[in-house]
Amino acid sequence: MTKNTGKTGLGRRDFLKGAALASAGAGAGLTVAAGATPALAAVAGPLSRAADLPKPSGQRVIVVGGGWSGLTMSKYLKKNNPKFDVVMIEPNSTFFSCPLSNLWLGDVVDLDLLLHSYTDAAKNNGYTWLQGMLVQLDREKRRAFTTAGYIDYDYIVLSPGIDYNYASLGVKDPAEAIRVAQSYPAGFKPGSEHLSIKAKLDDFEEGVFLLNVPTGNYRCLPGPYERACLIASYFKREGIKGKVVLLDPNEKPTIKADGFLAAFKELHKDHLEYRTAVNITGVDVDKKKVVTEFGEVEFADAALYPRVRAARIIQDLGLADPKSPQMEGKIDNFKYTVPGDDHTYIAGDARPMPFSKSGNTANTEAHIVSKMIAARAQGKDVPWESPNTICYSMVDGEGKQSIMVDAKYKFTKGKGWGFTDVKLIEKRSKQLGKANIEWGKGLYRDMFS
Ligand SMILES: Cc1cc2nc3c(=O)[nH]c(=O)nc-3n(C[C@H](O)[C@H](O)[C@H](O)COP(=O)(O)OP(=O)(O)OC[C@H]3O[C@@H](n4cnc5c(N)ncnc54)[C@H](O)[C@@H]3O)c2cc1C
Known part of the structure; x- marks a missing residue:
């Protein structure tokens, strides 16, 4: 028996939002194999064509993941260098906030507080949100393969969270x-x-x-x-x-x-x-x-x-530290870059430093890392600051x-x-x-x- 259908239960509006969230996550398990049979070639389609994006207006920065790290990163990359052409890749159609979600489970706040629009975040802050997932990277060519097509980049930030x-x-x-x-x-x-x-x-x-x-x-x-x-x-x-x-x-x-x-x-x-x-x-x-x-x-x-553990894509890309029991990314702890590659950054809960895996940490860290990337694009360095x-x-x-x-x-x-x-x-x-x-x-x- 359902106990209540009022504020505590999922009302009709909440249910529709929930259905949208659930369907948005449905593509999350996609993997792609090379050497395609005709059936696999259809899956590989997006990997062999460019994503439908305009020609970059400046140096292109890809941000992978639209969580607390990726959203902050995308906005502040643009603020710190308005000439950057920023593309954020995130598979979900709606942002759902983990912080404050316990309050919703305990019926203290409404679901509305937790849900936000990726469309508005991108429009308000002058970047592009591409709905899709990163599946592979060619770091030599600086090409990211996503379920929405491949994208060439100057810098890429991986903020895919956890598994x-x-x-x-x-x-x-x-x-x-x-x-x-x-x-x-x-x-x-x-x-x-x-x-x-x-x-x-x-x-x-x-x-x-x-x-x-x-x-x-x-x-x-x-x-x-x-x-x-x-x-x-x-x-x-x-x-x-x-x-x-x-x-x-x-x-x-x-x-x-x-x-x-x-x-x-x-x-x-x-x-x-x-x-x-x-x-x-x-x-x-x-x-x-x-x-x-x-x-x-x-x-x-x-x-x-x-x-x-760090989201599986970090390991799939060969960027996990094999010594890390949680398979977190291997990076320079003070620059956030992958060793020997100043164009690839890892941030948010996928980082290896033993910081608290929290939204506030990911947000303040992204303020700092976005400054670092803007400086790097001008051949400069900014010193590390604590999140x-x-x-x-x-x-x-x-x-x-x-x-x-x-x-x-x-x-x-x-x-x-x-x-x-x-x-x-x-x-x-x-x-x-x-x-x-x-x-x-x-x-x-x-x-x-
Ligand atoms: C119940 C709960 C309560 C919490 N309370 C607090 C709190 O009160 N205060 C606080 O500061 N923190 C809190 N947190 C922690 C906070 O939610 C996380 O630390 C924060 O979300 C980490 O940000 P992130 O961007 O690294 O990861 P996430 O926010 O998880 O974002 C990662 C994003 O990457 C996407 N992604 C994954 N793989 C790919 C891929 N291959 N391609 C493209 N996109 C991909 C995912 O879909 C996801 O949207 C709470 C967490 C939970 C679960």
Whole structure:
């Protein structure tokens, strides 16, 4: 039985938006083989013709990915050098924001807040958005092969985000990984997965809703803890006899630990159980249970978050660092360029530096990298600056209260990367709750207006 069809459920308008998002992602699995049979030649068609683009008006910069990194990069490449001809390639037809999506899952904000138009972003900022995917690169010729045709370029920035590694949950068989992904989607990549989780919550009657924290440097460190709080708030508010169980391989939350632990204890003790130092080693889709070193955990429904890796295209292009367990790009950490190639850049969550994989980090980093590329085009260099991780987490969906952290990064010889200039506010408040939503609106303006 569907619990509600009002603000919490997907209304007709939301449903239509959801359908558009789902169909937009449908081409995402395309791969192309060389040496084509007639059937394959049809697939290879776009690879053998130029994309339908006007002759470049200046040096052409391709930005791959229209997420937090790619959107900011495209806009600020143009601002830093108006003569650049910027083309952003992104397969989805609508932008879906992962930041603030937990608030939508917890019924604190409407879906409208998360959806934005690629068409408007490109028109407002003087670049071209090409709907398609990068599938191969000829870095010698500086030619990018996309599902919409090939494009010659002067510079290319790869900001394709992340993919999941289901083997980290003990699910090694690809067919089984697809079953887990479709039955219990993680909801840490934009779009369709979130719609699926929202529908699960709308239909949830009783029992355990299972969430987990992955290992490694996963996307949005506070994300799983914030989601647990907001679903617990939602269960309480709606009178649902459900409980969130959050499995964490760590001893305590990986960030803003005191703020989250206080919220778990003081606000959510009836609807949230937090279990620490526990790793998922297997998933039984049909029996609805996960296996851990301490036994099995049964659930009524779940959203399972595997370890992340850089989006697969980075590896397919031969640009992943083979030493990186998350297959992130190999780049000069201070220039963002691929070794020996000053024309190829990697940014956003696909970067190898152990920065927080966050939208604010990707946005502020893109401001810096776009300046670097504009300078490079004039034969100049600009010094590295630290990106900024500003991250709010709503821990109370009823009172709309948040906590926050604001930090930068520094590199110390012999020690590597670490945080600097850290400002941490772990006492939750309504004031930070308001600032949380205003932060999102400010960044949407920065990317789309
Ligand atoms: C639930 C949740 C909550 C979050 N909350 C916050 C928060 O409060 N604050 C914060 O700062 N961050 C938050 N984040 C993290 C933030 O969303 C990510 O760090 C950010 O999106 C990273 O930006 P990106 O551009 O690297 O990747 P993405 O935003 O994922 O964009 C990558 C884009 O590349 C495209 N792409 C992939 N492959 C190709 C290809 N071959 N060709 C063309 N395009 C391609 C994809 O379609 C995608 O649109 C949250 C994330 C989640 C999931």
